[in-house]
Amino acid sequence: MKRFSFIALAKLPIGLQWAVLAGGGGLAGYALHQTGLPAALLLGPLAVAICMGVAGTRIRVPRLMFRSGQGIVGLMVAKSVTLGVLLALSEDWYLMLLVTAITLLISAGVGLGLACFSSIPADASAWGTAPGAASAMIAMAEENGSDGRLVACMQYVRVVCVVMLGAWISHLFVGAGDTHLPPIAAELPFTWIGLGMSLAIAFLGALSGNLLPAGALLTTVILGSALQLTGWLDITLNGTLVTLAYGVIGSYIGLRFDRATVKHVARLIPVIVAANVVLILLCSALAWPLSYLFGKDFLSVFLATSPGGLDAMAIIAVETGSDASFVVALQTLRLIGVVLTGSFCAHLIMKWNARVSR
Template sequence: MHQRGTLAALPFTLRWLILIVLAGIASVTMSAIGLPGGQFIGPMLVAIALALSGISLTIPRPWFNLGQGAIGIMIAQAISFSVLATLADYWLAMLVLTFLTLLMSFPVGILNVRYGGMPGSTAAYGTTPGAASVMVAMAEDNGGDPRVVAAMQYVRVVCVVLTGAVAAHYLHNGSASAHASSHADELQTVHVVITLVLLLAGSAIGRRLLPGGALLGPVLLATPLHLAGWIDIDLPAPLVSVAYAVIGCYAGLRFDRETLLYVLRAIPLMIISSLLLILLCALSAAVMLHIMDTDYLSLYLASSPGGLDSMTIIAMDTHANVGIVASLQILRLFAVVFIGPWMATQIAKFAKPSASDG
C-alpha cells in the first residue's frame, strides 16, 4: 500500500508523534532566535519537509478552525478605541490600498496563466491573492484543479510568511515587549473560561455565516464585549503556541509530494510571481505611508498577499498595529470573496489556446 522508504509506512500514532515533537522543537528554536512568527513558521517548515517525505497526515479541519479562532480572540484583544479612531480617519486610504493590492495581482496572474503551462481557470484561481481556502473551494466549483490551486496558494503563503518575517526582523517596532507576559503572570480562571467560551461560540457561529468565519466570528463576538469593559480577554500562552503550530502545520501538510510533482515545472514561475506581487504590495505600502499615520511595518503586513492569520501572527510578535493589519486583511478577504470569481474569469482569458480546463 505505502511506498517503501516513506514515512507513510510508519504506524499512524508514530507519525503524529514525529510531527508533534519536531514541530514543537522548531517552534521553540525559532522563538529562541527571535524570528517574528517563529511559533508559526517553524512548525510550517517542519510540516512541509515531512509532507514531502511522505508522512501522509492532515490536520483535522476542526483543529484548524479552533486555531484560527484563537487568532481571532487575540485580534479582538488588540482592538482599542484608538485603533477604531485610526480606522475611521483612514477608511478611504484603506479601501485604496485594498484596491491597489487586487489591481497589482492582475498582471502577476496573467503572467502565471500565460507562461505557467497550466489550465486557465486553475492558474487564475491559484494566483488570486488572499483567502487561500476560499479560492480552493471556488476553483473546485468552477472546473479548476483544487490540488494545483492549493499548491499555488500555499507556495505564495510560504513566500509571504518568510519574506514578512525577514522584513519584520529589520523593521521591528522595538516598543513594549510585555504585551503577552503581563497576562501570563497570573491567570484568572474566570477570564480564561469566558475567553474560551467566546472562542468556541464565535468560531462555531462564524463558520455558518461568514467567509473565514472561524477567525472572524470570535473577532466580532469578543471585540464589543472587550471594548465595553465587560470582559478581560485572557488566552493562556501554551494555547496560543498550540494555535500557531496547528495553523502552520495545516498549511505545511498541504504540500504533498504528488501535488508538487504535478506542478514542479511551474514552481519557479510561481515563486517569481509571488515575490513580484509581494514587492508591488510593499511599494504600495510605501506610498500609503505618506497618507496614513502609522508605521511602515504595519502597512507592509497589512498589504502583503498572505493570509489573515499568518500576517496577524507576525504583527502581534513584532508589536505592529494589529488593528490596521487585521482590518486591511479582513477587508481584502471580503473583496476577494465577492470579486474573486470575476477576477479569475478575466485572468483565464489570457491562457494559451492549447490549455484545456475540463
C-alpha cells in the first residue's frame, strides 16, 4: 500500500485542503488549549498551516479575512482600555520612547552582525531583523530592491519564534488552567446590536489595513476604545468569533511558509533562526529592569518588548490577564519607529557592512 505523505495534500481538491486546514488546526488548537497553553488556538492552526505550506498546498487565507481576525483581537484589547489606563500610559511616555530606541538599536546591531558574519545580503539582513509588522517590512524591502522572499522568511520565522517563546514564558508565569477564552464573552450580556456594532468596527479596521501598517489592529483598538470610553459602544463578542479570529491569524501566518520560499532559503534557515533567537533574547532581557521602572509585572513587559508579532502578543496578553493596553501601546510605538526609520537603518547597515568588508 502506498504510504500517505504530507506532500499528497497538495494534490487534494481545494475544498479538501481547506477541510484539512480547518479540521487539523481546530483539533491541534483544542489539544493545546486543554494543556492550558496561552494562545493555543493560535498555535494549533499555525503549526498545521506551516506543515501544509511546506507540503505545497495551494490554498491561502485571504488578506481581508486575516485583517478581520486582527480586528477582532483589536476589540479584545480595546475592551481593557479605561481612562485610568490611558492616564497611566501617558505618565510613562518618555520611558516608552527610550525602550523603543533601545529596541531599534538592538535590531540594527543584530542585522549588522548577520550581514557581516553570514552570506545573507546586508539589505535583506536589515529588513529581515527590523522588529515591525512583517507585511510592512516585506513590502518596504521589495520597494527598496531587496530579496522579498528572504526577508519574508526572516520576518515570519521571527513571528513564529516570538509566538512560541511568548506562549511558553506565559505558561511558566501564569500556569496551566489560569488562561481563559474568551475573556470578554463573560463580562457583558450578549446583544445582537452590540455584536453588530463590534463587527462593523472590526471590518472597518480590516479595510484600513490597506492604508496603515498593522492598521487592522490599531484602528480597531483606537476606534473601539474611543467609542467605549464615550459610552457609544459596548464591545460584544463570543467564543466562536474569537476562536475563528485566532485560527485565521495562525493559518495566514503559517501558510506564508510555502515550499518555494523555504527551498529558496533552506540553507540559510539555521542562521536565520539563530539570529532571530538572539534578537528575541536581547529584547526580552530588557524586561527585567523595565518591569521595575514601569512598576508592572514581568510578563506584561516581556510581551511588550518582544520584537514583532503585535497581534499574537495582544492575544497572549489578553488571555493571561496581562496589561494588554501597555503591550499594544509599546508594540505600536516601536512599529511606528520601525516604519519611520526602516529605510534609514537599512542603508546605514549596508554602509557599515561595506566598510567592515573592505
